[in-house]
Amino acid sequence: MTRLDLPKSFERARLLVTPVLAAASAELEPTLRRVVEYHWGWIDAHGERAESRPGKALRPALTILSTEAVGGEAEAALAGAAAVELVHDFTLLHDDVMDDDRERRGRPAAWTCFGVGPAICGGDALMLLAQQVLLGDSSDHRIEALSALLGATQTVIAGQGLDLAFEGRVDISVDDYLDMSGKKTGALLGCAASIGAILAGGRKEQVDSLRGFGESLGLAFQAVDDWLGIWGDPARVGKPRASDLRQRKASLPIVTAMTSDAPAGRALRDWMRSDAVVDDEAIERGIGHLESLGTEEATVALAQQQLGRALECLERGALDSHSGDELARLARFVVEREF
């Protein structure tokens, strides 16, 4: 396991985008603003200032680098960077309600503090704020950027719809899974990695290459997340061992295993559709099934394959070489941080 240093582009993105987010949330109705700023870790459940662990600002970092990759200045990316982060936060607020997830970034999820209604409303408000921030930008290309953001957000919602439809099913193919994951995770990373180039007036082939880079990175990123959901270190992931197995969540390794006709595949399908008690013994047995079918290696291989595709897209993009290198470093960090 290699430990990579957090690329500086994350921290820079966080510093640049935070004032834009703060100005945006200040426009919200006060009870919804509280939900949103709690979700961001800026305040605690009582409204007091908090210093919680922030998210990584992966999406804003991609957006800023995508502007620079076509010769623009970081400032030209800020509305786009804020917009993709706001859309991401909208999805988190809603997904935690839909998936009954009670924790987020090591704290109670917003809906458990403020209720389902305020969390849904807060998410709705963020999705709109994303569009308002972008429409308020001064770029000549803001409408093209808005159109890309709307399309990507609609795709993310379709992906979440598919994910919900997969619940309880044991007959999902790996292709079905990758289609869902490409929509749910890839589309927004593709948008994040290209909307900055759109705003800065990048050429079509640059924008397309950057979008392809982000989409492949998204699939890789989700595969890593799915690997962490089984084999991640509980202390670092902040969740119990093999949490996806515990929740009977059809993640990539589990879907892969369920497509197998070997006894371990059949056993896993039976477990996934049963309501047998989830105890440590069942979890260890489930991990054994997954490992005997080679799904850990398959998951890592898929992440590496998609990382490779992402890096190829960068090569093809005729991008500024320094920014291209930074995007490649960031992609490697995201995918290889745990392996």
Place this chain on the structure above:
Amino acid sequence: MTRLDLPKSFERARLLVTPVLAAASAELEPTLRRVVEYHWGWIDAHGERAESRPGKALRPALTILSTEAVGGEAEAALAGAAAVELVHDFTLLHDDVMDDDRERRGRPAAWTCFGVGPAICGGDALMLLAQQVLLGDSSDHRIEALSALLGATQTVIAGQGLDLAFEGRVDISVDDYLDMSGKKTGALLGCAASIGAILAGGRKEQVDSLRGFGESLGLAFQAVDDWLGIWGDPARVGKPRASDLRQRKASLPIVTAMTSDAPAGRALRDWMRSDAVVDDEAIERGIGHLESLGTEEATVALAQQQLGRALECLERGALDSHSGDELARLARFVVEREF
């Protein structure tokens, strides 16, 4: 009680806007499309074609008339008409989840058939579709219209946030209530009644007058709805007698009563914050309190006052007289249909 005929502009709006809605929903992920088309009454919970009672198409009717009121053709209004209807449906899908309302238009609410997750996702998808439909329009003024739609939708969400924050409170002033109601209901009617004029290139004073008309109509409409929630005929409203009292919902008559220091006001406050059993005797006593404090007359008077303001806005708008008359007829129908 006068019974008015349904103005023809409703039916015309429904016929014109339905194909636009159908084309939009056809773009959705199939499980979300099913949620949406069920919500519209086009299919039943099993996906079979249904002929359910549709909504009134009040908002599309306002939009089409607002285009004609500034000299535009109905066709120029269709993207705006569909957009406001889609936003309205987004709010219904989400509000039914948040308010735990199990019925909508005499059928099970979408979330009770398909689950909370698909209903939230379906609402999210509709909000985005509204913006996509508008952005795809050919009007030179579509960006101005989109900006108006985003602002109005954000205001509606703020209104819902306030409404949620009012739950369980017995110290809401009538002004607080009208502020919430203006946001939750007035803002979208104001948008519906002016976005058609924006798309057709209406002058600023025309657009402003039409928006003011819609906002006042929204307050009147909500007051009528609140009247129905206490005094409406259960058979026609499709809800039990005094349903707002049963649900301890702080509607206009109840808020008005709770501001009174008379014994009936105190008794109502005590009831609203108690968890006493809701039986018919309690409901009759509650209605007695409301009536003894004159809140029925006050609610009707507020509706009439806001209708008057709406009609004054029309007078000031320098609008096409035929369309102005139709808007006035429609407004009177909406407010006076039950009194």
